[in-house]
Every structure is written in C-alpha cells, then in structure tokens.
Amino acid sequence: MNEQTFSALADSNRLDIIDLLLTQPQSVGEIAEKLELNQPQTSKHLKVLNEAGLVEVQPEANRRIYKLKAESFQEIDRWLDSYRKMWEARMDRLDDYLDVLQGKKPLN
Amino acid sequence: MNEQTFSALADSNRLDIIDLLLTQPQSVGEIAEKLELNQPQTSKHLKVLNEAGLVEVQPEANRRIYKLKAESFQEIDRWLDSYRKMWEARMDRLDDYLDVLQGKKPLN
DNA sequence: TAGGAATATTCTTGTCAAGGAATATTTATA
DNA sequence: TATAAATATTCCTTGACAAGAATATTCCTA
Numbered sequence: 001m002n003e004q005t006f007s008a009l010a011d012s013n014r015l016d017i018i019d020l021l022l023t024q025p026q027s028v029g030e031i032a033e034k035l036e037l038n039q040p041q042t043s044k045h046l047k048v049l050n051e052a053g054l055v056e057v058q059p060e061a062n063r064r065i066y067k068l069k070a071e072s073f074q075e076i077d078r079w080l081d082s083y084r085k086m087w088e089a090r091m092d093r094l095d096d097y098l099d100v101l102q103g104k105k106p107l108n
Numbered sequence: 109m110n111e112q113t114f115s116a117l118a119d120s121n122r123l124d125i126i127d128l129l130l131t132q133p134q135s136v137g138e139i140a141e142k143l144e145l146n147q148p149q150t151s152k153h154l155k156v157l158n159e160a161g162l163v164e165v166q167p168e169a170n171r172r173i174y175k176l177k178a179e180s181f182q183e184i185d186r187w188l189d190s191y192r193k194m195w196e197a198r199m200d201r202l203d204d205y206l207d208v209l210q211g212k213k214p215l216n
Numbered sequence: 217t218a219g220g221a222a223t224a225t226t227c228t229t230g231t232c233a234a235g236g237a238a239t240a241t242t243t244a245t246a
Numbered sequence: 247t248a249t250a251a252a253t254a255t256t257c258c259t260t261g262a263c264a265a266g267a268a269t270a271t272t273c274c275t276a
Contacts, residue, residue: 003119006115006117009118010111010117011111011263022194029223039224040223040268043225046223046224061222061273061274063222070198076188077188077192080185083181087181119234136252147252148235149234150253152234152254169243169244169252170244171251172252
C-alpha cells in the first residue's frame, strides 16, 4: 500500500474536495466556491490529489474539470482486504456467543 | 471520515508496523527488532497509531503487547462504501463492453 | 491580437512531525 | 531493595507542508 495515497487523504480540505467530487466532476472554481477556499489553495490541493492518483483532470474550454479516479480507491479497498479477516474473525466469535445465548452451544 | 486516521497511516514505518501486527499481536521490542527500528521510534509510532485508534495495548508482565483494533479499519471500509458506487458504475460499463465483444449487444 | 477569465506556480512564513540522543518510568528479579 | 529489562518521554534539530500573497500561464473571445 502506498504511503502517498494516505498522505494525500490526511488533510481535511482534501477530504472535503474528494467528498464534493463524489457528487459530480467539476471545475476548480466551483470547488473553491463551494468549499470557501481561495483559488490557489484549491489548485494546490488538487495537484496533491492528482499526484496521488486520486483525481484526474479533463480540460474543458479554459476550465479544468476534476473527477475522482477509481483506481486509488480500489487500491485502498484491496489493502483493506487483508484486514477484513481480522474483524471477520471477531464476528465469528460474536456468532459463537449468540449461539451460546440461544442454548445451541455450551460455553467453553 | 477522520483525518487523523489517514494521518497515522501516512508513514511507511507505521504501515510496516500495522502489516506486521496483522500476523500476530506482539511487543514493542519484537516490532522494533523485526523492522530494524530503534526502540524509542517504535514506541513513538505506536503512540500515534494508538491515538488514532488503529492499535490497542495489553500489558503482559513488563512488556506491552500491541494488537490491531478492528474499528478504525472498519471505519475506513464504511468510508470506502461511498466510493464503491463510483467504480462499480465503471465496472458496469466494462460489462457492457464485454457484451459487445461477445456480440450480445450492439455498440451505441 | 489584446484583454479577460480560469487556473497554476512561486515565494515566504509559520507550524508540525520525524528521527536521533539522552533520560525517565515501570516492572520483574536476584 | 538494588539492578536490569522493557518501554515511554523529553529535548533538539531538521525537513516537509499548509496558507497567504503575488504573479505567471493558458485559453477563449471580442
């Protein structure tokens, strides 16, 4: 798993940007206005997100439309796969406990 | 979604620690030795992970056993849920494309 | 092609975090 | 109870990064 990805996500403004882009792709100006950020900051944050592979750009006249890029999110998802076993194991234990409550199984 | 969680993950040493803890809970000394980190750094990284809720401690004699904590990983998983729609939509389009390749469907 | 809109970049400053070194703290044991 | 083992904390230095301000760049349009 890539440290750069988490690094890009470790900023509340950038999390807000990503959250906003989930609704629809949009331009720098729109993002800046909706999140009440100034334009240069917005561009800089988008640059970080872009370099981390979380967004991509599509020029549209003299504006630049940013949109989410699925790959990096999928990478996080695959990374989480390793950890799902962990909490599923805990779920199994909960199932055991529920069985005990229902008298299906003796307590060890 | 919590910025602190991503912040804690945005460091390769800490990613390594988490990866190591996936195999089994273990002490500070074991972690430090396996990852070739010195002990103070290891303790400091574990502190960050602990404050982010990614690990928890269990004292065992004069050692402290650290283990992964499922909750924070599940929180990331729930956060990713919002973004799954995005790439699933793209997957649908891929399915369409595969249908086209197999002659099941005309190209629009 | 000049002007303006949209966006990106540079420069500076302040803050924060990582790493190293040293030391403090806690707990077990002789 | 003194000592050693395991771990945590503090202090210091350095590098990275966010924000603000100013400026540069790109691209459309009159």
